[in-house]
Amino acid sequence: MEARWVDIAWTDLIGRTQVLRAGREACEAGGLTVPRSRVVSGYDGTPDGTAMLELRPDWSTERALPWDPAVAVCVADLYEDGAPSPCCTRGFLRSVVERAAARDLAVEAAVELEFYLVDPASGEPVYEEIDNYSLSRLETEPTVTAVRNELRAMAIGVEASNPEYGGGQVEINISHAPLLVAADQATLARLYVSELAGRAGLDAVFLPKPWTERSSSGIHVHQSLWRDGANLFFRPPEDLSDIGLAYLAGMLESVPSFALLGSPTPNGFHRRADGSFAPTVASWATDNRTTAVRAVLGGEGGTRIEHRDGASDCNLYLTMGAQVLAGLDGIERELQPPPPVVGNAYAQDLPQLPRTYVEAYERLRDCELAARILPGPLVGAYLEALEPEVELAILSAADWERARYSRVELA
Amino acid sequence: MSVEMGKQSLEWLERAAADGSVHTVRVSWSDRFGTWRGKRLPVATFLANPGRRISFCDGMAVTDVNCDIYESTPFSNFETGYPDMYLEPRLDSLGPVGWLDGEAYVLGTLQTHGGEVLGVPARNVLPAVLARLAERGVELGARVTLGGRLMCGRGAPALLGPGGRARGEVGAGLLRTAAEGLLRSGVAVRSIDARPDGGFGLDLAVLDLEVAADQAMIAKAALKELSVGAGPTAVFMTMLPGFAAPALLDVELSVGGAAALDPARLAAALTTLRGLLQPSVTAFKAGPAQPSVTGSDDADRILVRGLGAAAEADPATALMAIAAAVGAALDPEVEIPVAPVGDLRAAADSLAASAWAAEWLGTDFVANAAPLMREEADLFAAAITDWELDRYWAIG
Numbered sequence: 110m111e112a113r114w115v116d117i118a119w120t121d122l123i124g125r126t127q128v129l130r131a132g133r134e135a136c137e138a139g140g141l142t143v144p145r146s147r148v149v150s151g152y153d154g155t156p157d158g159t160a161m162l163e164l165r166p167d168w169s170t171e172r173a174l175p176w177d178p179a180v181a182v183c184v185a186d187l188y189e190d191g192a193p194s195p196c197c198t199r200g201f202l203r204s205v206v207e208r209a210a211a212r213d214l215a216v217e218a219a220v221e222l223e224f225y226l227v228d229p230a231s232g233e234p235v236y237e238e239i240d241n242y243s244l245s246r247l248e249t250e251p252t253v254t255a256v257r258n259e260l261r262a263m264a265i266g267v268e269a270s271n272p273e274y275g276g277g278q279v280e281i282n283i284s285h286a287p288l289l290v291a292a293d294q295a296t297l298a299r300l301y302v303s304e305l306a307g308r309a310g311l312d313a314v315f316l317p318k319p320w321t322e323r324s325s326s327g328i329h330v331h332q333s334l335w336r337d338g339a340n341l342f343f344r345p346p347e348d349l350s351d352i353g354l355a356y357l358a359g360m361l362e363s364v365p366s367f368a369l370l371g372s373p374t375p376n377g378f379h380r381r382a383d384g385s386f387a388p389t390v391a392s393w394a395t396d397n398r399t400t401a402v403r404a405v406l407g408g409e410g411g412t413r414i415e416h417r418d419g420a421s422d423c424n425l426y427l428t429m430g431a432q433v434l435a436g437l438d439g440i441e442r443e444l445q446p447p448p449p450v451v452g453n454a455y456a457q458d459l460p461q462l463p464r465t466y467v468e469a470y471e472r473l474r475d476c477e478l479a480a481r482i483l484p485g486p487l488v489g490a491y492l493e494a495l496e497p498e499v500e501l502a503i504l505s506a507a508d509w510e511r512a513r514y515s516r517v518e519l520a
Numbered sequence: 521m522s523v524e525m526g527k528q529s530l531e532w533l534e535r536a537a538a539d540g541s542v543h544t545v546r547v548s549w550s551d552r553f554g555t556w557r558g559k560r561l562p563v564a565t566f567l568a569n570p571g572r573r574i575s576f577c578d579g580m581a582v583t584d585v586n587c588d589i590y591e592s593t594p595f596s597n598f599e600t601g602y603p604d605m606y607l608e609p610r611l612d613s614l615g616p617v618g619w620l621d622g623e624a625y626v627l628g629t630l631q632t633h634g635g636e637v638l639g640v641p642a643r644n645v646l647p648a649v650l651a652r653l654a655e656r657g658v659e660l661g662a663r664v665t666l667g668g669r670l671m672c673g674r675g676a677p678a679l680l681g682p683g684g685r686a687r688g689e690v691g692a693g694l695l696r697t698a699a700e701g702l703l704r705s706g707v708a709v710r711s712i713d714a715r716p717d718g719g720f721g722l723d724l725a726v727l728d729l730e731v732a733a734d735q736a737m738i739a740k741a742a743l744k745e746l747s748v749g750a751g752p753t754a755v756f757m758t759m760l761p762g763f764a765a766p767a768l769l770d771v772e773l774s775v776g777g778a779a780a781l782d783p784a785r786l787a788a789a790l791t792t793l794r795g796l797l798q799p800s801v802t803a804f805k806a807g808p809a810q811p812s813v814t815g816s817d818d819a820d821r822i823l824v825r826g827l828g829a830a831a832e833a834d835p836a837t838a839l840m841a842i843a844a845a846v847g848a849a850l851d852p853e854v855e856i857p858v859a860p861v862g863d864l865r866a867a868a869d870s871l872a873a874s875a876w877a878a879e880w881l882g883t884d885f886v887a888n889a890a891p892l893m894r895e896e897a898d899l900f901a902a903a904i905t906d907w908e909l910d911r912y913w914a915i916g
Contacts, residue, residue, distance in 0.1 A: 397601030453598040
């Protein structure tokens with residue numbers, strides 16, 4: 110029996126997925142709308158104007174909620190005046206898929222999600238100790254077990270989970286899938302991790318760097334190109350192909366100037382510290398966690414390129430689409446990557462990634478590559494949405510600055 | 521859930537997945553402290569390719585007790601870039617997690633990308649040591665008793681009644697619950713020795729050393745997991761205030777194929793490897809091993825006790841060290857210096873300098889174990905302890 114209610118899930122420019130619950134008949138009849146300002150207004154959420162965007166469900170994404178059979182969720186695209194809205198990041202990713210398909214290329218992607226499970230009463234992680242890959246953290250495992258099992262029941266391909274390097278930090282791995290499907294699954298997974306954590310009385314925190322002294326959370330996106338069932342990144346017996354290297358080169362070229370696309374908040378830039386396992390320089394190597402881009406050699410089925418720069422709260426459609434477009438651009442231009450890093454990328458003299466929000470904003474704004482390969486209205490709207498954050502990043506005085514530099518104790 | 525004890529098969533897991541009694545498989549290994557680590561996979565994912573190798577950051581093979589990483593370990597550091605290591609499941613280790621509904625486990629062997637067995641994890645070195653002994657016609661069995669204490673907070677031992685149930689505990693109590701769960705998991709628990717002062721010993725049956733290592737590690741994990749939440753906590757710290765005797769990983773070793781074993785040579789060999797048997801600064805307070813060698817009921821075997829492994833020790837590391845020490849002690853060609861090892865730094869130096877240890881344990885293992893002992897010793901040397909604060913605060 111079809112669910113009576115449908116949660117129409119849509120994602121705003123900066124990556125927040127929101128839900129409009131409507132009766133099935135209303136959804137099927139069409140005409141559900143959301144104010145345009147809610148999509149484009151950024152963190153302030155200031156209502157502006159009367160323009161409305163239509164939510165068009167992509168019914169291929171419909172899936173029931175296992176814990177509430179009366180409700181199904183369905184991802185929607187945003188339409189404006191009957192056409193795909195330039196502010197719809199899912200539509201942007203769909204266009205990337207189409208662009209690859211025009212070259213007879215299929216993009217597969219797999220996403221690693223990281224987040225903290227936090228006790229709402231204390232605001233602290235549910236356990237303190239670093240205990241990476243531990244199987245015995247039963248403080249979090251009932252919740253994480255529910256996440257794995259319920260998401261799989263929703264046909265979201267969770268294939269593994271483990272405690273990550275921070276106390277109370279969790280990683281879940283979602284199986285590789287066609288690019289748009291992968292982004293949908295990861296987006297829904299992030300939405301419902303929060304829901305399932307809440308049901309367990311916990312908060313799931315996707316803020317990239319909630320605490321100074323604890324490990325940060327990122328998004329790692331594993332990508333490969335396929336044609337006629339063959340992985341084009343694989344060169345036997347165990348290497349990255351020329352097309353893979355060109356893709357990697359294009360992606361690598363974009364990392365410094367596209368950083369803001371993967372890190373929409375100033376908080377995301379606190380990840381960038383030498384030795385943090387978040388990248389600080391534009392770098393690549395095979396199986397090296399100090400680099401921004403990591404080639405993973407996994408045989409014919411598993412050879413792929415991992416982009417390690419995105420923050421855990423990014424807009425997945427925008428981030429993944431930009432990464433893939435940059436990679437495709439590298440193929441089109443037949444780029445060659447620089448030599449792979451040997452050793453510790455943090456200790457090498459390589460092009461720096463932006464360390465501050467302001468720098469990242471300016472780099473994207475002034476980037477020729479972005480202007481050439483990314484949709485101008487989309488990037489323009491994204492920059493406009495985040496402009497207030499630039500000012501806040503500059504003007505805000507942090508607690509630690511008061512504590513460290515003031516001779517007088519200040520509130 | 522219908523549980524069959526002992527080793528399970530893939531067919532068992534397929535049935536359990538189909539009837540919904542298992543939803544998750546722990547694909548797993550034990551670290552250098554015997555902590556059970558791995559990833560949880562949905563059972564369908566595991567069954568789609570049971571032999572699939574699972575990747576982990578290789579830095580986890582050389583972390584300290586707090587999961588901190590150090591540049592002094594040649595195996596993994598920022599210069600190596602922390603690549604992946606790969607766990608190949610050992611399908612003959614498959615079993616249910618008997619104390620937690622819905623989960624199964626499989627242990628594995630850590631390998632390089634190319635499939636070579638890593639020489640750093642003790643669990644990988646143990647079979648090589650045993651094989652070397654077998655070449656000499658020597659075969660070992662071990663009866664392991666996992667010692668610890670049930671505590672209700674620091675300084676507050678749980679008072680245990682008959683069968684190990686703590687005063688105020690609801691239900692069967694942690695120890696019995698763990699033992700029953702372990703039996704369902706295929707771990708050969710023989711008995712629970714629960715002392716009124718909170719100390720306990722979980723006695724496992726006589727087993728070959730690899731199985732003993734795996735089962736003791738799983739037993740520790742069960743006790744730790746069941747300690748989460750209300751009720752007493754299982755603590756494996758060797759020395760605790762209020763307890764005169766140390767908590768041990770007590771190994772009774774049965775040696776076959778050896779006419780005699782010199783306890784003095786064995787004691788010297790164990791001293792060389794003392795940092796592997798007593799991996800913390802506190803464990804050293806238990807004193808060195810004082811092995812006793814006796815005959816057994818089986819005329820062809822020798823029994824060895826007093827092998828000196830601390831409760832904190834990783835079972836695989838301890839059994840590997842014990843087996844290697846026996847091998848060295850049995851070989852009259854091996855020179856075993858007799859030199860006391862008083863602390864972790866001395867233990868590191870002793871291990872690093874020992875030619876026979878490098879030969880028996882492998883240079884990879886020694887080259888990474890010794891620096892970590894030194895790091896631990898340095899951390900302790902730099903620490904200001906509560907004892908010092910209490911004693912010297914008002915001095916002068």
